[in-house]
Every structure is written in structure tokens, then in C-alpha cells.
Amino acid sequence: MGEEIREEFELNEVEDTLHGSVGSRLSLFSKGFGFGKSKWESENNALKVPKGCHSGIVIHPNGRKYRMWVNTLFLWSIYSTFFAPLEFGFFRGLPEQLQQLECAQLIFLVDVILQFFVAYRDAHTYRMVYDRKCITLRYLKGSFALDILGCFPWDVIYKMTGRMEIVRYFMWIRLYRARKIVKFFQKMEKDIRINYLFTRIVKLITVELYCTHTAACIFYYLATTIPPAQEGYTWIGSLSLGDYKYINFREIDFMRRYITSLYFSIVTMATVGYGDIHAVNMREMVFIMIYISFDMILSAYLIGNMTALIVKGSQTERFRDKMTDLIKYMNRNQLGKEIRAQIKSHLRLQYESSYAKNSMLEDIPIAVRSKVSQTLYMDVVQKVPLFKGCTEEFLNQLVRYNLQVKFWSSFLFFFFLIYRLLKVRSMQVIKLNEEFFVPGEVILEQGHVVDQIYIVCHGFLEEVFIAKMGLEEQITELVPYNVFGDVAVLCNIPQPYTVRVSEVCQLLRIDKQSLNSILQLYFKDSRQILSNLLKGKETDLRIKQLESDITYLIAKQERELILAVNNAAYHGDLHHLKGLINAGADPNKTDYDGRTALHVAACKGYEEIVKFLIQRGASVNCITLEIRHCWKL
Incomplete structure (x- = not known):
């Protein structure tokens, strides 16, 4: 396994750079979003001047130089995090030989300045x-x-303040730098080249050593708060190990004092209870009680993490295993570097965003899931131009959960009923599926059959027309609340353009089958969507050529709706007729023979249907002499 992943590099943060085909990358580099160069220069450079920064310098967090700075700062963070408790407990004012250590604060001051220039990834949109x-x-x-x-x-x-003790407590603020150490370990855990078990064990040992180190410094600090004349009432002043007595312990060399304090801290944490070192005064007893109570939580944390290592229950470890298997698969099939980068970037984006979590709602009732879906997606869908003017009921159906029942079929009709009874399989389907894509990915390709419509929630994409010679022409830039794939799905034609991601984007996907099933129930909204599609593409000369196709679809839907209304009137199906009229059918529309639903119902003698149609605005003046004669019959 080590040989198979030897070539692979650590998968860092999903970069907002370009990963895709050679043509996609060259095209994006050449356009550069209006600059003539790429949006970012070489990713080896840390300082970037991106679009919209108004000539200001912005540091990319994945730049090589900035990563070198972060690694350097990590080493100084270790020093600062461990030295702060030591300075607080053992030194009341640093001696002259240690004064130069304060210069390390200048490094962190430089980092404070740099943070005003470092770009960051939005936690919601992942851009x-x-x-x-x-x-x-x-x-x-x-x-x-x-x-x-x-x-x-x-x-x-x-x-300078006359050795005010309260000032020394501000040194503990420097422990906040420990977050840099935590981030380093998180990064190492995701690096598939490093053994995960080794990384976790080193992390747990570091946590335990740091806790005991800090407790040792506090133990010694509590002893120094007692005046020298009463030092016998402290744990170290009263300590006697063999023939050695800790009289005037402040004069003992530093290493002996620190090792003794660390021994006391470790023995107390391990609750060994030798009794050779113990609390003497009340403050030491109180701190030991707090320390042991904290030790219970720390022990549970350490044991829980070790158990997770054995059962492989952490999300990070599952991600590492999946990535390792994926790399072995790519190496075995000798996939190219470009497709490798796309696959790994997408998998990493899934891991970080955790957007594929619809399964979390499986145990929740469908009604509750529908409300969750409406809360998440209704505001977005209402702002989509394609759905402008549609009814609230249609939009609610679009974003809610649906219960679909699928039947297994057989080639023999004799077994059909058995399969219907025994092989029924139900599954909850959400019509809107949330997806994320990294830059450079091609979502829809020109000329391909499309089965999905995408709504842009966050991010930017571009529609590109590819000529016969492979030349690309940018048609438009897709921004939030835009839709693509709609022309191909609604007009039943191949995809006219290639759609490619420019920045990390969040999309809502609607399957063609789900959309068609809803449109069949809401005829008025179906016509409105086609009208919006026609209006939205008026500025596009290529799409404008499809105007006749869209007009034909609208007329076809009108004819089918008229036939459905007349058919319901012919068979006397009042319930179905009410559903069609409520869905937006016009009772005054005539079919190919010039008949309305009122004609048919009057001829068949369905009095209730006639009354219903008149109540719904059907014109009685359109009844001809033939229909009046038929009504009398």
C-alpha cells in the first residue's frame, strides 16, 4: 500500500484554483475574469492580487510561502504555549539570561499583521x-x-508597575496560541502519508504532557505564594525524599524544582497515591480536588480516543481509508493527474462540507422532513427567475420530500401480482439535492443528454460554447439564483452549452423525472415556466432559435389539457375535472372539433358537471343549436 500511494501528495484545503481539463484550465487562465491573466498567479506564490481587492495585497492561505510561515509559527507556538505556564509559576520576572526570549513576541506580532491580509474560506458557502x-x-x-x-x-x-501580581495573570492569554498546535495535528491526521494511529497517539501524549506540565507549574506557584518564613506549610517546603530535605526550596536549582513538581503532578493525575508528596495547606487541597476532577474528564477523553482508534469510528479515519482506497484504484487504472486532482478535491470537499448528509433525516417523519426542506430551500427557489409567477403550491411541492413506491416487475405476467405484494420497496426521495463543486469541474457538457436542472445557490459558473475547432466562447456567467440545464430538460434537446465551475459553488439539483411529475399536476405553472424560459433567453441568439420549439411545447400542453378536460367531462368524472380546473385549465378552450367541456357535458346530460362549469366561468353563449338539441334529448 505504501508503494501505491508514494506518488500522492497530502490533500490540503480545497483550493479555489483551477482543476479540470487542459482546455478548461487554459481557457480560464486566458480570460482571467477580465484581467488577461488568471485570477490567481502560480499557487506557489503566497501574495496574490485577486479581483475585487482594489489593488490590495491578499495572501492565499494555500500559498507555499505562507505555509512555510505557518509551519515556522507552529514551532514558536509550542515554545510559547509551554513556556507561559513555566514563566508564570517559576519566574517572578525573567532573569537577564532569559530576557531575549521575549523577542519571540515580535514573531506573533508579525502574524497578527499578516492575518489582516490572509483570505479565508466562508463556512457556509465554502468559497x-x-x-x-x-x-x-x-x-x-x-x-x-x-x-x-x-x-x-x-x-x-x-x-514597570512595581511587580503587581495581577499583571502576571495576563500571561495565560498566550495559551490561546495552542489552537495553532491543534490545527497542525488536524492537518497531520488528514495526511494519508502519515500513519493515523501514530499521529493520534502523539497527539494524546502531547495533551497529557501539557496538562501535567501546566499543573506542575501551578503546584509550584502555590508554594511560592507562601512567605519564606512559613514555607514549611507548603507541599515542597515540607518535602523530604530520603536524606534530602527541600529547605529554602527557592534556592534549589531550577531543574530539581521542576522535576519534583512534574513528579507530583503526574503521580496525582495517575492517582497512584504513594503519599510521599501531598498537600499541606488549604489552597493546595482545593487545587488538588479540582485537578483530580479535571483528570476524570481527561482520562475519559484519552480512553475514548483510544477506543475510537481501535474500532475506527472517527469521521477523519473513515475519510483516510476512503481516500487510500481511491488512490489505489486510480493507480491501478493509471488515471491521469488532472482527473486525480478533480476526484480528490471533490472527495475532500464532501468531507469538509459534509453536505451529503440527507441520510441523517431518514429516521424523522416525512412531514417533518418536508418542513426542513422547505425551510432550507424555499427562499432560494422563490428567487429563481424560471419559477417567477408560479403558485405557492407548486413551489412547495418542488422543495418538499416525496414518498415514492417502486415495484419490481417480472417478464411473466403470472408473477406480476406476487412481485407487487412481496417486492414492494419504498424509499424517501428529496426532489432538491444539494451539491458542491470545486473550480474547473464541468457539470454539463455541450451536446449531451441532460436529466437534471441546477439552481445556483452560491458561487459562480460560466456557460461556454465550444466550436468545431475546439475554440471556446463564453456565453454568460451564472450567478446565484440562475438556472442551467433548463433548456435541455424542458425542450427535450441536447445540452446547448458546456457549464463549468469558476469558483467553489453550491447547487440545488432537480431531477427531470421529479420535475415532470410535478408539472403534470400543475398545468398553469408549467405554462408559466415555459413562458419564463422564453423570456429569459430572448437575449441569446442561439437559444432564440428555439423559440418555435418552446412555443410548440406551450401549444402542445394546451391541447393536451383541453383534451383532458373534455375527456373528464365526457366520462362524467367530476372529481378529475375539478382537479384540472383548479390546476389552471380554462373551461372555455375548445378542442380540435370546436367543442368545449360544456358542450360535451351538456350532450352527455351530466347536470352536475354543467353546473360546475358554469360556476367556474364557462360561457353558455357558445352552445350551438346542435348542442341544444342534444341537451333536449
């Missing part, structure tokens, strides 16, 4: 945000205050 104003506001509302306070030289301030 990269390059706007300097948004970046600045996000950082100011986030960790800016704690980051800048952590850069203050608290040791110098402590000495």
Missing part, C-alpha cells in the same frame, strides 16, 4: 473570500483581541 474589508472585519471580531494581548511584553510591564 474563498478575498475582500480586504471582509477579512479585516472577520479577524477583528474573532481572535484579534486575544492575539494582540498575547503579544504584550507582560514581564516588562510587570517590572
